[in-house]
Amino acid sequence: MTTASYFDGSSARMHPVDVDLTDGAIALAGGAVAKTYSYAQARLAEPFANADCVVEFADGARCEFSDPQARETLAARLGYRKSRLARLEQRWPAALLSLALLAGCAFSAVTWGLPYVADRVVASMPASADQRAGDQALKALHAQVFEPSRLSRERQAELQGIFNSVKPGKARMPLTLLLVTTDAETPNVLSMPNGTIVMTDEMVHDILARDTELSDSKRAALAGIFAHEIGHIEGRHAMRAIAHSSLQALGAAMLFGDFSGVVHRSPALVLNMDYSRQMETAADGYAIARMDQAALPVRPLADLLDSLDKLAPGESELPRWMNDNQSYLRSHPASAARSARLRNAGTKYGN
């Protein structure tokens, strides 16, 4: 025997009633209400910890029990069984397990899921997409950043010759070398998704150092740099990196509900390309193989990386956000591991 508030479903009036649960039925009595519902006509709504118990009847009426004692009796009489979900939600170990699994899901999605999906997306895109993305970025760069190279015509022809010597016979798309200079005067080499490899005059000056002519080893180092960039283009690294960071932005937008960052990103993206370590390794691998085919030594590239690193100590290790200066060393960190690998490959091929 307990009390409850009865609502008949056709009016908002509250009827305080006495509830009798004996005789295999729910008998309600109070004021104008005298009703009996069989257990089969009644359903106990999921009882939350401190909320009033609610029993819904088949005819649309309901009873609300503010008496906490009523919960157990009602659950027993009406044969209430907690859903599996409700049981999970009521236990702390289950909640903590959910938390751990959630962290695991988030970690795997970011570490393996996103790059995998990005690679699938890029694989499904036609080469014309690469072409268009590269053309657009190049157009923007020409308008805002690039100026024609100030190198002598002879030097430019010499660089084109070196570039041609490492160019594979059959590439995924036509490869071209573009020599430019920039206001910022930073040494850098970029690979565009449309097959254009951009080298700044400052990069050439840095490689020349105090020399006026390119020695054989410097020519080989330049060839190595070109081969590495060709590796990026052959592996569609730029497209994969764009797809990856776009998906990251999309994921963040879905989580945090901010889409402003998603829409206008792509042009700046190519300039601030952040290749993954795996991509750099892959491009180095490609360069090693390509140089071997072209019968060129790899070791000069390793030496060059070391000397560039000595020229601007610490720049390779500087975290990206500390410095917005887009130089070659920051887009291609000259790590000891990298030059060691190149040097090893050089020994293996005997040059």
Added chain:
Amino acid sequence: MRDVKPIAPPAPAPGAANDSAPVLETHRFQFTGSGKEYFRIWIVGLFLSVATLGVYSAWAKVRRLQYFDRNTKLAGAVFDFDGKPVAILRGRALAAALLGVYYFAFGVSLAAGIAVVAGVLLALPSMMRASLRFRLRNTRYRGLRFSFGGTRGSFATYLTPVLMFLLPALLLAGDPSGRAVAMVFLMWPLIHVGTKRHQHQNLAFGSSASTFNVPRRRFYDPYFKAISMGILAIMAAGLVALAVTLIVHLPFGTSAGAFASLTPAFVGLASAYLIYLLAGPYLQVRIANLAWSATAFEGVTISSRLKARGFVKLQVTNSLLTLLSLGLYRPFAVVRAYRYRLDNITVSTAGRFEAAMAAIAHSQVIVGADGAAGSPASALPAKESK
């Protein structure tokens, strides 16, 4: 006139009210839930949502609404929610599809992108209305359902704010001085009150329809103050950045160039956070107070007296703790904000509350399933937004 008594329900029903002026009976909302209990519901729901690639999120939403409604008590009776998750899932699938199309359309061509955006904008008003209908029709109190009746005005009322996002860009293209844009933004409070009016005067609880009565000009003051706060925030961030640059530059000279290049980003970010944490909640509170206090049902008046200062303080601590706990504090923050809102809203009747309730009957509106329920643009009244 509106005399809110600081008493917990049920209010004493005065027997000797033989005056011509009926005695006001006032009730407060009670919340019987807890942050700890909701945390477990939330984390299990979140994990299952992620594990099912978002499919479960519709069920999680129903459980969340059920939890909050069933734990909300007014004048001795609880609220209840019984929406079907499948309807929400359908709405979310549609929203995700639109988002996907929107995201890739600009990659295809500019024309395709514009076409998709136009389509989404035209569809948005009905999606927002469907979302509100779904939420209300599946919410019950004392055995009766709420409903949203707005039909004819819906499209126009929702389309205006949607167009507001497009108009500035178009006007800026025509008149680069920005004067036309400024004019449009001066209209924003008017448009906002239009949306609120449309939402709040088309509510119904059972057979009792709502009325909404507030002069439009009263919406200008909160906006004026919120915008002033925004400007002050930008100035404050600028001053801090200037001070930091000077302090760093003096001893280190030019090597601090990296810091200088970060200054605009810092000012932008800092002022965005200040606006988000101060002006946002302030505006929310003022508009909610205006809108809910102006809303009434036959014989039932609502009074919303949220304190801007208290709510801003609450939301700042909530944001900080959520950030520091990597999001784990969120369910507690949600419960605290919800409880704060409930604590400051009262419902009054002229005469006995029960007498007013007894006059409200089941409404004749047929309860149907709604399509784009739970779409991202949920235009819920302040009380329900969690």
